[in-house]
Amino acid sequence: MNIETIKTRLAGGELDARAVAERALGAAEELNETLGAFLQIDRAGALARAGELDADRGASPARALNSVPVAVKDNICVRGLQASSGSAILRDYYPPYNATVIERLRAAGTIILGKTNCDEFAMGSSNENSAYGPVRNPWDTKRVPGGSSGGSAAAVAARIVPIALGSDTGGSVRQPASLCGIVGVKPTYGRVSRYGLAAFGSSLDQIGVFATNTTDAALALSVIAGRDPRDATTADVAVPDYVSQLTGEMQGARIGVPRELFGEGLDADVRASVLAAIETYRALGAEVVDVELPHAKYAIAVYYIIATAEASSNLARYDGVRYGCRAEESRTLREMYRRTREEGFGVEVKRRIMLGTYVLSSGYYDAYYLKAQKVRALLKQDFARAFERCDAIITPTTPTTAFLLGEKTDDPLAMYLNDVYTVTANLAGIPGISVPCGLSQTNLPIGMQLLGAHWSESTLFRFAHAYERAQPFDARPSVMAKGEA
């Protein structure tokens, strides 16, 4: 059920909040063995919350997301639920507070269903780096759902929940959305509060949303967006009513195409689908213009310097002192730190901490970190110039469709190259959305990405929605909640 259906059925008395919660819980429990999407399913909490909403029937319908079940990535704090971030070092960690996005979702009437599996500390593009096992793609369970927010993407794709939260540092919302055939939004840097999100790359991280359609994504972002005094990086910028912008109007809109990103390394089916989407926009009245992003080809290199440098600093807090696991029987403090981190972190997290420590180490700072920040500035400039000529840029979201579990685990660099289309938005701080735009010959979903100037989420939602109306994505995964269409 999408949000509109839930609203209609509640209004018509066919369902109450408890029935909505029971349905979602049943689906989550039934499919979890197959998909591994949830690390914790909060049956008691979800039913108690539904009871509150049913008891408050007078006030509830006015809430934007009344009785909507939501799944939350495990690196976002929900009081009373675990927050392992997919890491063994935070096994059994129960945060004592709610993230701001959770407070806002609760105020809007949602039911938090549980916490979803993810790559450890959001580091990965396949969800295979979780300490708690992989997530499987609902379209083909031999394949990855993408990452790092793989559990949230799979839960929405399998229609267990209509919306879910993820975090996107280099594509961790858009890439799994694309691989799972759903909508994923990464907002402008500073749009959504990160208070209560486990930090990975602080100049890159944004919380984003997954939904089965653009309207639900727009509604969810309207609820969580906006300045938060508890996150100094949130900007004082008014949040528009995104849903009211979904007019379908494309006359006069300008879509930019960076042709150099449609070359080598791009799967033929993905290329054909995105090129077809460009033709759909043309048919809807948009003007298609060529744009250049000459520094985009350096984005992965820039990203893996900046993201790992920031991660090595952010992850220094996991030391076995204040929360999380601690290695037993260490004789000294230093030994305790090292053994705790050796036992608690997985291989990809160690690799990134090592790389980040290296690029920041004495004598190397200018050569790597400073150099990367300069190229980042050049990339930002590329986008600023491109957005003088167009309202949004279209690219594939990912170079290929979902790959097989284990296919890329031995080659970290090959795995990183999955993010080639998505990391640019995080580096430039701009918003991006991934929208399903077809199926491959192997029956796997393909996503296209729209990128916009800072704070242009309204435009991205309008363009995405116009496409969705013109080319509805009716295909469904093979693993899905019972009774869902």
Added chain:
Amino acid sequence: MPITESDIEKIAALAQLELTDEERRALTPQIASIVNYVEQLNELDTSAAEPALGGLTGEGARTDAAREDAPLPSLGQTLALDQAPDPAAGHFRVPKVL
């Protein structure tokens, strides 16, 4: 300059990681290959570029993020210690420092 196992050992010490021999052997060529990849940035002339440190958006940079300097309620001792691996008498207990 090629990255050696002894470089990896030094970096691990800086990062407070205690790698096994196997991990060190596996990580050395991987880190070397990633470093080699990121060094493609050297082909770019960035002498005229200002590094993008902070201020990703103009609006973010203009937002006054400082709040009034006034005491607010905090977690409190009980809750702050609630998740500690080894709390003792209102403190976080750790092994000896020296």
